[in-house]
Amino acid sequence: MKFNKFMQFFIELIVIIIGLFTIFIIVKDVEISIGLFSLTFGILGIIWTGIAIKSLSKGSSLRTYAISFLLCLITILLFSIWSLLARIFNWEGLLRYPIYLFITISYIIFVYTAYKMHKLGVEFGFQSQATAIKKRLKKRKH
Amino acid sequence: MQVEQKLEKELGSLDEYVLLAKVSSKNYNSVNLKIIKHLVQVDNIPGVYVTLNKPYSAMKSIFDKENIDPKMIIFIDAVTKTNENQIKKTKDCLFIGSPEKLSDISLAMDQAVRAIPFDKKFLFFDSLSTLLIYNKAGTIIKFIHFMATKMREWKVMGIIISLEKESNQEFMDKLSQFCDKSIDLG
Numbered sequence: 001m002k003f004n005k006f007m008q009f010f011i012e013l014i015v016i017i018i019g020l021f022t023i024f025i026i027v028k029d030v031e032i033s034i035g036l037f038s039l040t041f042g043i044l045g046i047i048w049t050g051i052a053i054k055s056l057s058k059g060s061s062l063r064t065y066a067i068s069f070l071l072c073l074i075t076i077l078l079f080s081i082w083s084l085l086a087r088i089f090n091w092e093g094l095l096r097y098p099i100y101l102f103i104t105i106s107y108i109i110f111v112y113t114a115y116k117m118h119k120l121g122v123e124f125g126f127q128s129q130a131t132a133i134k135k136r137l138k139k140r141k142h
Numbered sequence: 143m144q145v146e147q148k149l150e151k152e153l154g155s156l157d158e159y160v161l162l163a164k165v166s167s168k169n170y171n172s173v174n175l176k177i178i179k180h181l182v183q184v185d186n187i188p189g190v191y192v193t194l195n196k197p198y199s200a201m202k203s204i205f206d207k208e209n210i211d212p213k214m215i216i217f218i219d220a221v222t223k224t225n226e227n228q229i230k231k232t233k234d235c236l237f238i239g240s241p242e243k244l245s246d247i248s249l250a251m252d253q254a255v256r257a258i259p260f261d262k263k264f265l266f267f268d269s270l271s272t273l274l275i276y277n278k279a280g281t282i283i284k285f286i287h288f289m290a291t292k293m294r295e296w297k298v299m300g301i302i303i304s305l306e307k308e309s310n311q312e313f314m315d316k317l318s319q320f321c322d323k324s325i326d327l328g
Contacts, residue, residue: 056245057242057243057244057245057246058242058243059227059239059240059242059243060243060244060245060246060249061229061246061249062245062246062249063245122231123229123231123236124236124249124250124253125253125257126216126236126253126254126257126258127257128233129216129233129234129254129257130216130257130258130259132213133188133213133214133216133258133259133260134259136188136211136213136214137186137188137214137260140186
């Protein structure tokens with residue numbers, strides 16, 4: 001079982017390396033290659049988060065958090081796509097402004113997501129109860 | 143045979159298990175109390191009580207009446223309705239807002255169990271039958287499979303209560319296979 005998992009990981013790693021190598025060979029420009037490379041990870045992130053949202057219970061805190069995180073990923077991806085297109089077609093002037101717009105929106109949504117995360121921590125943190133249990137057990141033993 | 147004796151006979155001195163406890167609606171209250179009383183008052187074991195059947199306020203007054211120390215238990219209440227079904231936290235209990243929010247119930251159980259800093263702890267799930275009212279049978283089977291796996295990972299004494307006569311046999315058989323023991327507690 002462990003060997004199979006290792007083999008699977010090994011094959012996946014080789015496939016990723018071959019994919020990267022192919023991107024860098026086909027696209028000669030390093031900046032564009034890195035842009036394409038980042039995009040693939042962004043898309044994968046969106047797919048995984050989408051699957052997670054689909055399987056989480058409707059109205060749950062975790063789902064709301066996952067939705068916020070998905071919005072962050074989407075705006076970051078839009079930022080990457082626009083930057084890549086600007087680089088490929090040498091866009092200048094007004095056409096470059098959406099890049100700043102996307103990154104600003106990303107940060108705003110990141111702050112909102114961080115707030116959601118903070119709320120999750122407050123809601124699902126049980127440290128005070130755990131301390132109370134500890135004290136109670138200590139008291140009972142004495 | 144008494145509930146305590148039955149549990150002692152079936153589980154012996156096991157520190158970790160996943161138990162499906164089938165009770166009749168007639169004895170439901172007394173059996174639940176006997177199990178909790180035995181764990182908390184006799185064995186001095188802290189734990190997590192997930193209630194989907196009675197609101198926390200009702201559980202607390204019953205526990206007070208029975209001299210069960212509520213400070214030894216972390217309560218997760220998924221039955222009390224909150225504003226817009228939102229999660230509400232008080233110093234004694236976490237209110238999930240709805241029994242349909244299985245993701246939040248799972249997350250709350252995980253965090254609560256891991257927060258208790260002792261090797262011996264229990265997780266009491268009350269009850270499976272209520273889940274059936276709000277969720278599809280397939281979803282519950284998946285949820286219980288997840289919960290049983292987690293209970294083993296957490297190394298807890300896991301007790302899942304089910305009202306026997308309200309659940310069909312095929313469903314109960316499917317659930318029993320995920321648990322270490324399935325006991326009829328009358």
